[in-house]
Amino acid sequence: MKPHLRFEDVACRRGGRLLFEGLSLALGPGEALHLTGPNGSGKSSLLRLAAGLLRAEAGRIDRSDVALADENSALDRELPLGKALRFWADGADAAMEALDLARLAHVPVRLLSTGQAKRATLARVAASEAPLWLLDEPLNGLDSDGIARLDVIITAHLQRGGAVLAASHGKLGGSWTHLELGA
Amino acid sequence: MIRALIARDVRRSIGGAAWLPVGFFLVVATLVPFAVGPDPRLLERIASGGLWIAALTAALLPIERLIDPDRASGVLDQLAIRGVSEEAVGAAKVAAHWLTFGPLLLLAALPSSFILGIAPDTLGRTLVALAVGTPGLAALAVMVGALTSGLPRAGALTGVLLLPLAIPLLIFGAGASGDPDSGGLLLEAAVSLLLVAASPFVTGAAIRASRT
Numbered sequence: 001m002k003p004h005l006r007f008e009d010v011a012c013r014r015g016g017r018l019l020f021e022g023l024s025l026a027l028g029p030g031e032a033l034h035l036t037g038p039n040g041s042g043k044s045s046l047l048r049l050a051a052g053l054l055r056a057e058a059g060r061i062d063r064s065d066v067a068l069a070d071e072n073s074a075l076d077r078e079l080p081l082g083k084a085l086r087f088w089a090d091g092a093d094a095a096m097e098a099l100d101l102a103r104l105a106h107v108p109v110r111l112l113s114t115g116q117a118k119r120a121t122l123a124r125v126a127a128s129e130a131p132l133w134l135l136d137e138p139l140n141g142l143d144s145d146g147i148a149r150l151d152v153i154i155t156a157h158l159q160r161g162g163a164v165l166a167a168s169h170g171k172l173g174g175s176w177t178h179l180e181l182g183a
Numbered sequence: 184m185i186r187a188l189i190a191r192d193v194r195r196s197i198g199g200a201a202w203l204p205v206g207f208f209l210v211v212a213t214l215v216p217f218a219v220g221p222d223p224r225l226l227e228r229i230a231s232g233g234l235w236i237a238a239l240t241a242a243l244l245p246i247e248r249l250i251d252p253d254r255a256s257g258v259l260d261q262l263a264i265r266g267v268s269e270e271a272v273g274a275a276k277v278a279a280h281w282l283t284f285g286p287l288l289l290l291a292a293l294p295s296s297f298i299l300g301i302a303p304d305t306l307g308r309t310l311v312a313l314a315v316g317t318p319g320l321a322a323l324a325v326m327v328g329a330l331t332s333g334l335p336r337a338g339a340l341t342g343v344l345l346l347p348l349a350i351p352l353l354i355f356g357a358g359a360s361g362d363p364d365s366g367g368l369l370l371e372a373a374v375s376l377l378l379v380a381a382s383p384f385v386t387g388a389a390i391r392a393s394r395t
Contacts, residue, residue: 051260051264052263052264053260053263053264053394054394066264067264068260068261068264070257070260071257072255072256072257072260073256073257074256074257074258074260074261075256076191076195077256078195078198087187087191088261124261
C-alpha cells in the first residue's frame with residue numbers, strides 16, 4: 001500500500017545551518033513514528049517539511065493529506081470553542097468528546113488554559129479527516145488524563161489506517177518506531 | 184473554504200475594529216476646519232481633498248490586524264495545509280476587508296461632508312470617486328499588512344509603505360472629485376483595478392516569504 005508520508009534523501013537548511021541531510025523515511029497506514037532529538041535538532045522543521053510549509057533543501061517528499069498540531073491552535077480567540085473548531089471541521093463534536101472538551105464548547109477560546117488549548121488543538125487534528133497526523137510536542141501542557149485521551153485517539157486513528165508522526169521529549173503510549181535527529 | 188474565510192473576517196471586524204477607521208475618518212475630517220479656519224469658501228474648495236486625506240489615513244488603521252494575527256495564530260499555516268493557496272487567502276482578505284471598510288467609509292463621508300460644507304454636486308462626485316477608490320485602498324492595505332507581518336515596529340512601517348503607494352489613487356481620486364471632465368475617474372478606476380488585481384499575488388508571496 002502507498003505510504004502516507006515518504007521522505008527520500010531530504011536535507012533541511014534553516015537560517016544557513018544544515019539541520020539534517022540524507023534523511024529517508026516512509027510512514028504507511030497504521031504506523032507511528034516518534035521523533036526525538038535535542039533542542040534545535042530539526043524536529044519541528046521536519047514536521048513543517050512534512051506538512052508542506054517548508055521547502056526541502058534537497059530530496060523528495062510525498063505525502064497524503066495532513067493535519068498539523070503545533071504550538072498554534074489556529075482557533076479564533078473570540079469565538080466559543082465549539083464554533084471555532086467547526087470552522088476547520090464540521091464533525092468536531094466527536095473529537096471534542098474524545099478530548100473531554102464538550103463541556104467547554106461555549107467557552108471563548110481566549111479563556112482556555114494552556115492544557116485546554118492543547119486539547120483543542122489536538123481536537124482540531126482529530127476532527128480533520130486527514131490520514132496523516134503531525135504532532136509537535138503533543139504532550140506539552142497536558143495532564144495525565146489528557147495524555148491518556150491522546151493515546152486513545154492516536155490508537156483509534158492508527159487502527160483506521162492512519163499514520164502519526166510525533167515529535168516529543170515525553171513518553172508516548174502505544175507502540176512507536178523511533179527516529180533520533182542530531183544523534 | 185474561501186467563503187467561510189471571508190465570512191469569518193467580516194464577522195471579526197464588524198464585531199470590533201471595523202468601526203475604528205470610521206471614527207478616525209470623522210475625526211480627521213473634523214480637524215480640517217479647525218486647522219484652516221471656518222471660511223466657507225476656502226473650506227468648499229479644499230473639502231474633497233480633506234476627505235481624501237481622511238480616507239487615506241483611515242485606511243492605515245486596520246492594516247496590522249488584517250494578516251498578522253492569522254500568521255501568529257497559525258491560521259495561515261492551517262489554510263496552506265488544507266490546500267488553500269496563499270493567493271486565494273489574499274483575495275479573500277481583500278474582499279472581506281473591502282466589505283467592512285468601503286461601505287462604512289462612504290457612510291462616514293456623509294456627515295464629514297456636512298462638516299466641511301461640500302457643495303451638493305461636488306459631494307456626489309466625491310462619493311463616487313471614494314467608492315471607486317476604496318477597493319484599491321483595501322487591496323493596498325492587505326498587501327502592506329502581509330508585507331509587514333511579523334516585522335518589529337510594523338506599525339510605523341505601514342504608513343511609510345502605504346501612503347506613497349496610494350498617491351496615484353489620491354491624485355486621480357481628488358481630480359475626479361473636483362472636475363467631472365478631467366477623466367480622473369477613469370484613471371482612478373484603472374489604478375484601483377490594478378491594485379485589486381495585484382494584491383492577492385503580492386499578499387500570497389509575502390505570506391510565503393514570512394513563513395518560518
